[in-house]
Amino acid sequence: MGVPLVDLQLQYQGIKDEVMSAFEEALASMHLALGPNCDAFEQEFSEFCAVPHTIGVASGTDALQLLLHAHGIGPGDEVITSSFTFIATIEAIVLLGATPVLADIEPESFCLDPAEVAERITPRTRAIMPVHLYGHPADMDAFAEIIGGSDIKLLEDAAQAHGALYRGRPAGGLGDGAAFSFYLSKNLAAYGEAGAITVCDEAIDDIIRHLRVHGSRERYVHRMIGYNSRIDELQAAVLRIKLRRLADWNEARRRHAGRYNEQLAGLSDLRVPIEKDYAQSVYHVYTIRSPRRDEIAAALAAEGIANAIHYRIPCHLQEALSDLGMGPGSLPETEKASDEVLSLPMYPELTNDQIDQVCEVVAKALA
Ligand SMILES: Cc1ncc(COP(=O)(O)O)c(C=O)c1O
Helix, strand or coil: CCECCCCHHHHHHHHHHHHHHHHHHHHHHCCCECCHHHHHHHHHHHHHHCCCEEEEECCHHHHHHHHHHHCCCCCCCEEEEECCCCCHHHHHHHHCCCEEEEECECCCCCCECHHHHHCCCCCCEEEEECECHHHCCCCHHHHHHHHCCCCCEEEEECCCCCCCEECCEECCCCCCEEEEECCCCCCCCCCCCCEEEEECCHHHHHHHHHHCECCCCECCECCCCCCECCCEHHHHHHHHHHHHHHHHHHHHHHHHHHHHHHHHCCCCCCECCCCCCCEECCCCCEEEECCCHHHHHHHHHHCCECCECCCCCCHHHCHHHHHHCCCCCCCHHHHHHHHHEEEECCCCCCCHHHHHHHHHHHHHHHC
8 A cells, every 4th residue: 555745635534524614604604805714813823823913825925925025125135045945935035026045054954054144144135034944943043143133134934834843932933024834735734825924023014914915904095015915714714723733733743753763763875854952843744865865766656655855956956046147066965955855755644554664665775
């Protein structure tokens, strides 16, 4: 029997009745966007992240763009971030006319390396935006130290890190604002597109609430040019139901990671993911690294075990970002990681037998 990378069907079976009755209620009211479920979700997600404000938006990509926009970032400004991420992190910067400045990662956590960031600060730097990659938080205090008393903003791409802890504090409240994605396969996922921004500053919260509805909070009165980025009620209803289970689901992911780590320990040519002493990961994905990655992937595929490479081509080597002029060799740790990483099946409902089956195939491939 094969093993999928994620099993959304299985999770749905456990919450189906609740989801259906929430959908019926929302549809009966015909209050379909920015309604009571949205308000309640924003409050509940704020509590989960220990922040004063959450603003629901249409996707994680929008969340990043609105967060940067609300901080006034635009042409002439530089935002330092990682190249080892999903392209949306960088897209949001480029779409605002600002310049992404890509720095290398720490090879152990796969997150942005503070030392690399420090070297790239210029008078034009307006923000540092680390990505909590794979569910592991970046070293936020180190970035805060680099920023010191300057007005550079510290923003989080928390799209993969709902519930992750940095020195005991949840992702989302670790800087001047954070963007979350609720894409289908995320730890907290909608049944369509959705995202959210968390912020502490009330003035920024107000700007983002304008931006998500065409620069308006009062019908047909437009304070600024904005976006169409409402979160819809059906998505907010699903997210509320899932949020109640998220801590348990994240705990299950952490247990699975522990079992993988135990079983894969000691294999030559393989490194299991680590947690830095400041971090509690939520294992959005469970990613090993090996110079023999392609052999492992082929062996898994032959047994029907799904696997994936996050990310095969780092952003600075994507054709879409060729204008940055960063050729091969410009970010060595990022490029090495791209050649070696492999994500194994990871979702809360995964069984011990399935994990053991995956590990057996990996061990055999490396024997
Ligand atoms: C790190 C990262 N940033 C941003 C995004 C964009 O989120 P979305 O797909 O909801 O637009 C994603 C997910 O897809 C992501 O993984």
